[in-house]
Amino acid sequence: MNFIENADRDMAIMNVAHALTSDLRKCLLRHEFASFAVPGGTTPGPVFDAMSSVEIDWSRVHVMLTDERWVPEDHARSNAGLVKSRLLTGHAANARFISFYRDGMTAQAAAPDVSAALAGEMPISVLLLGMGADMHTASLFPRAPGLKEAMARDAPLLCAVSPPDQPEERVSLSAQALDGAMDKHLVIFGDDKRAALERAMTLPALDAPIGAVIKGGTVHWAA
Incomplete structure (x- = not known):
């Protein structure tokens, strides 16, 4: 795991945006398209803003979420809505967005269909993750119902999960797909998340899901 310490959060945002677009460019030199998996939440928004103004061949980039709240895309808590408003604008408006949500279906019922549709996108070319202070990533919450199944080696690409402290049903890419x-x-x-990440690397995956998927990756941190 490569750990990069940035002078401040603004610098981190610019460095992350540069690293992601550089990885996408390199992938497009070798492959027909690049699959790009991204989280929702507040942290990646400024990264998306910076990326959307960069000129790469976005028409060959397939954007998907790492996880999604099971709500329509026009819902205020939809991760898809965030990605469409912050990333898929400017030059990046030409990217293809792969939606997880299926109207009229539960997350549990839709997950197998979406998993099948994602098969051609694997392995993910470029992955951006966030992490909570509880050491969750995507919607892989420690010890939550469905986590064990989503962490299994034979897990489908997309899994329905139901974190008990969250108001909506969710879907998440499995640990295998992310890793x-x-x-x-x-x-x-923040210092709290840095300490949480360091602790996660010493704990079982079911207690600290981030530890199961970030090995071999790059961590970008700022206070």
Whole structure:
């Protein structure tokens, strides 16, 4: 795991955006398309803003989420809505977005269909992750219902999960799908998250899911 300490959060955002677009460019030199998996939440928004103005061949980039709340894309808590408003604008508006949400279906019912549709996107070319202070990543929450299945070696690409403290049902890329990404990046801010990440590397995966997927990746940190 490569750990990069940035002078401040603004510098981290610019460095992460540069690293991600560089990885996408390199992938497009070798492959027909690049699959790019990204999180929701507040941290990646500024990274998306910076990336959307960069000129690469976005028409060959396939953007998907690492996880999604099971709500329509026009819902205020939709990760898809965030990605479309912050990343898929400017030059990046030409990227293809792969939606997980299926109207009229539960997450549990839709997950196998979405998993099948994602098979051609694997392995993920470039992955951006976030992490909570509880050491969750994507929607892989420690000891949550469905986590064991999502962490299994034979897990489907997309799994339905139901974190007990979250208001909606969710879907998440499985640990195998995340860990298999060719280029992996994690962005975290604050001393509490740095300490949580260091602790995660000493714990079982079911207690600290981030530890199962970030090995071999790059961590971008700022206070």
